[in-house]
Amino acid sequence: MSDGEKDRLEALASATERDDARFARALADGRPQRPREYRRGRAWWALAGAGALLLVGIALPHGLLLATGLVGAGMAATLFDPHRRHPGSRRR
Incomplete structure (x- = not known):
């Protein structure tokens, strides 16, 4: 993976963490749950x-x-x- 792609993935991960921290933590733990929009x-x-x-x-x-x-x-x-x-x- 190129550096540009890694940077974009890190930016997406940080935006997801800011937007819905509970969803991001569940994804990182390997037990995904619904995003906030669907709770x-x-x-x-x-x-x-x-x-x-x-x-x-x-x-x-x-x-x-x-x-x-x-x-x-x-x-x-x-x-x-x-x-x-x-x-x-x-x-x-």
């Missing part, structure tokens, strides 16, 4: 909470709970976008 655990919990608020707002005819559930569901739906920006990340 959606928090999104499912947020959607479940919003759904619970919606159901409670429907069961008890309470408009504020219903509206909060709808807004929460909309906010949780954005968490499923794999190409959204993460706090601390910079786009070039």
Whole structure:
């Protein structure tokens, strides 16, 4: 491998480490896991909470709970976008 190729690989490795350190460590250990873009655990919990608020707002005819559930569901739906920006990340 030439020096230019090694430099490019090192730059890619350092960029991956900066962007998603957990993914880079798992790759280095030989136990790869999903990149951050495809880990959606928090999104499912947020959607479940919003759904619970919606159901409670429907069961008890309470408009504020219903509206909060709808807004929460909309906010949780954005968490499923794999190409959204993460706090601390910079786009070039």
